[in-house]
Amino acid sequence: MRAQVNSLSGRFLVLTTVFVMLAEILIFVPSVARFREDYLMSRLERAQIASLALLANDMIDPQLEQELLRNAEVYNVVLLRNEVRQLVLSSPLPHPIDSTYDLRHAMPFTLVRDAALDLLGAPDRVVRVIGDPVREAGLQIEITLPVAPLQAAMIDYGLRILALSAVISVLTASLLFFAVRRLLVKPIEGVVAAMTSYAAAPEDTRRIITPTASVDELRQAEVALQSMQTQLTGALRQKDRLAQLGGAVAKVSHDLRNILTTAQLFTDRLDASEDPMVRRMAPKLVNSITRAVNLCESTLAFGKAEEPPPALSRVLVAPIINDVVDGERLACGEHDISFSEDVPAGMMVRADPEQLYRVLSNLIRNARQAILASGDPGEILVRATETEEHWVIEVRDTGPGLPPRARDHLFTAFQGGARKGGSGLGLTIAAELVRGHGGRLELVETGPGGTAFAVRLPKAVMSLEPGAA
Secondary structure (H helix, E strand, O other): HHHHHHHHHHHHHHHHHHHHHHHHHHHHHHHHHHHHHHHHHHHHHHHHHHHHHHHOOOOOOHHHHHHHHHHOOOOEEEEEHHHOOOOOOOOOOOEEEEEEOOOOOOOOOHHHHHHHHHHHHHOOOOOOOOOOOOHHHOEEEEEEEEEEHHHHHHHHHHHHHHHHHHHHHHHHHHHHHHHHHHHHHHHHHHHHHHHHHHHOOOOOOOHHOOOOOOHHHHHHHHHHHHHHHHHHHHHHHHHHHHHHHHHHHHHHHHHHHHEEEEEHHHHHHHHHOHHHHHHHHHHHHHHHHHHHHHHHHHHHHHHOOOOOOOOOEEEEHHHHHHHHHHHHHHHOOOOOOOEEOOOOOOEEEEOOOHHHHHHHHHHHHHHHHHHHHOOOOOOEEEEEEEEEOEEEEEEEOOOOOOOOHHHOOOOOOOOOOOOOOOHHHHHOOOOOOHHHHHOOOEEEEEEEEEEEEEEEEEEOOOOOOOOOO
């Protein structure tokens, strides 16, 4: 029983019954006052009819007079005719007159108040009632009558009204109960069942809710739930694929590391070559292979946990930028892309040199690929500056700018690709590496005139002093 009352439909049933009863009570009070007024007007009319016998004949039998008074249910009748006040019919009063009610110009509030006094007062009272004679048969008529019959009639009328109100309340509440259950509760139960079913297997697209509600608000809720479930199912599938991809990348990285290690052993012998071209290119080849080996080892470490923390040290930023630019300049081939560097020669930053190289390599590679995709000549500028709080390295290109989807999912893997077929992993990795340094990677601007990214590395060193919270 308590569970039904606590349900939506149960509470609606109870509240509807209560509200209808309150409405009936508000109707009950003036209706009882109206019933009392009709009762007294009826007694005035009876008394006037009874007085007609005396008006026709000045002398009537006392027994007939008492019978007329009993039929009219009054004690006395007084008529005011031709400016003369005349006691037409009379009988002894059991009690003095307690109250006088004038019905000629009674206001609604007065009628309600007097009805409450008669309903709740003592039944043995005697009251005087003043009214206008019917069909203007005189100027005024007064009667005295007992309150007990009036009180009994009012109680009987009130009980009948309350009984009828209760029936109307229950009937109305029942109809509303079934209507609400059909229009609201059933669809809500369907949404709850769909949510429970989906929670059991969120990867199953068959469990995504299909909006069927006819009520606008419920349909909007179902549409919102459908959208959320669709996005969540897609995210779970993507994470599952990423997990599988991570396992595959870990295996490839493991084998690739072994291959690159062997290649590294052979490139060490290039240092002994007497060829000037070989001696000039060998260090760059050795550095590239070393970085590839380190990247494979980092990939294997990432598969086990997260990106390893940076090994921070004070390093010159110009050589790192120069290495990245030289590699990208070779990758341009015959395309008309110019590179420029605006880096103070002695500028040093606190960073992990390998991770900083990866960050700049991703940014400059993305800039080169954007210009190549446009088919037009372009320029890539790498500028390094510093403020009181940060070292700032800016990579700016004259490419076509980022597409809307890339801007909306800028640092989200597999969603923020800046070119067709791109995965967006480069920016995601770069942003994560910069965050590991305590800095941030920002999109400064993008548009038809080009794109600019800024790497901000903090100068402050975070540490907990003794006694610090």
